[in-house]
Amino acid sequence: MTHAGAPYAGLTWDHPRGYDALAASADGLIHWDVQPLEGFESHPIDDLCARYDLVVLDHPHLGEALGAGCLRPLDDLFTPAELARWGADSIGPTMRSYAMDGRQWALPLDAATQVAATRTDLADEAPRTWDEVRSLARRAPVALSLAGPHAFLTFASVAVALGEEPAADPDELIGDGTGLAALDLMAAVDALAPPETRALNPIGLLELMAGTDRLAHCPLVYGYVTYADRLTFTDAPTAAAGDRPGSTLGGTGIALSTRCAPSPELLDHVRWLMSPAAQREFLPRHSGQPSARAAWTDSATVAADFYRRTTATCEQAWVRPRHAGYIGFQGAASAAVRAALAGETDHREALDRMRTLYRTSRTPKERHT
Incomplete structure (x- = not known):
């Protein structure tokens, strides 16, 4: 044809x-x-x-x-x-x-993988740990990537930084401690975010950051080399110095x-x-x-600095599940994360909802690794 x-x-x-x-x-x-x-x-x-x-x-x-x-x-x-x-x-x-x-x-x-993007004229140095991200959010506009499937992808990357890969057990999405800690951390950052950022996809966030002074930092956003002349990209945040950067491929x-x-x-x-x-x-x-x-x-x-500053994150990025029900799960789990961050559900309820969604997205014949 x-x-x-x-x-x-x-x-x-x-x-x-x-x-x-x-x-x-x-x-x-x-x-x-x-x-x-x-x-x-x-x-x-x-x-x-x-x-x-x-x-x-x-x-x-x-x-x-x-x-x-x-x-x-x-x-x-x-x-x-x-x-x-x-x-x-x-x-x-x-x-x-x-x-x-x-x-x-x-x-x-x-x-590509999620990395940190910064306007260094507004934020000085890019934060390296999640504690530094929270500190920056108290003095400059910081936003998470939450639109569409990205709320769950951000949750997953925070979990990786905290030391647990989601879906390591094909029947269980995440442990209690890691899942609740990830939601708590995201809520602390999101509570201070400019409201307009919550509906923006990664390109929208980078456009806002590059074209205005309304966003100084996004700790997890898919890297785009096409913005490397206007923004500073660095490795995704870690829980502590020297730890694995949490990011989703x-x-x-x-x-x-x-x-x-x-x-x-x-x-x-x-x-x-x-x-x-x-x-x-x-x-x-x-x-x-x-x-x-x-x-x-x-x-x-x-764009050499873009690659050099984010190589470690790309090398260690988490690979998502790929079973036939995953795409639907990713969208529904993102809605659960957004509901938790908006205060519509408590964090325990949101975590249980995501776990149920994950289990029901799978069937025995789809238990691929």
């Missing part, structure tokens, strides 16, 4: 980081459409795969995609040596986040739908997107945020 004159149709997300490099390199082979960030986060993946040959997706959609049988396993299209090389070259858990049931379903095109993978009949030219194009030349040079020149570790640790671009 052709689309706007190109042999293949692709879908990515509507931001220069998601679109510019793909469009600039398509060379008549792929026509790239875009969807809003909210669609990328929540639109049913089987519907997208029914309409597109290539889909840029987030790793928590894998369970849904495998249940629908709508993705091509990439180990049928690329050699074990190629997949091993791309995995070894990719930063943190980006490559393995797209592996499931012993197969590789997407390649990490873009790497984001980024994007490029996948082929089952409707796609890939030509050698298309597979070579995907290979090129994962190549050192594309990852270290082409993508950064076109607003991209590459997944190759070398692009983060050896970057010579104007």
Whole structure:
């Protein structure tokens, strides 16, 4: 099927980081459409795969995609040596986040995780620990990322910083102590936040911070290298100096739908997107945020500080569950977190609600690791 004159149709997300490099390199082979960030986060993946040959997706959609049988396993299209090389070259858990049931379903095109963003002219030094974040919030505007699925993602990252990964036990979301402590910490910060920030997605928060003086710091927001000339990005906060930064992996993978009949030219194009030349040079020149570790640790671009200051967080980021019910759970759990922060429910009730939602989002056949 052709689309706007190109042999293949692709879908990515509507931001220069998601679109510019793909469009600039398509060379008549792929026509790239875009969807809003909210669609990328929540639109049913089987519907997208029914309409597109290539889909840029987030790793928590894998369970849904495998249940629908709508993705091509990439180990049928690329050699074990190629997949091993791309995995070894990719930063943190980006490559393995797209592996499931012993197969590789997407390649990490873009790497991102929640990091701290700061206007140092308004906040002086970026806080390094959560105690420092709370201290800053008492003297400058500080906000959490709470819109859409991000309330739960922030909760999960705080839990990681406190020493417990959510869903480490596939039947239990989080322990009492960690879950309640995370909600208490979030409530303390959110109580002082500018009200306008609570409805903003990560791009909206970064735009507000970059374009006005109404936000000085966001301790957990998905990093965007496109703002590195206006904001200072640093590792996510820790519970104490030297501890693991708490962060939830984001980024994007490029996948082929089952409707796609890939030509050698298309597979070579995907290979090129994962190549050192594309990852270290082409993508950064076109607003991209590459997944190759070398692009983060050896970057010579104007955004080198963005990568250098956040590499440790990306290397240690938490990978979300990927069972078929996860996307729905993530949205409902976020609503429970927001209700707790707004004082509509107490923290114990919100935590119990999230645990129940998590257990009911799973079935025995979906107990993937």
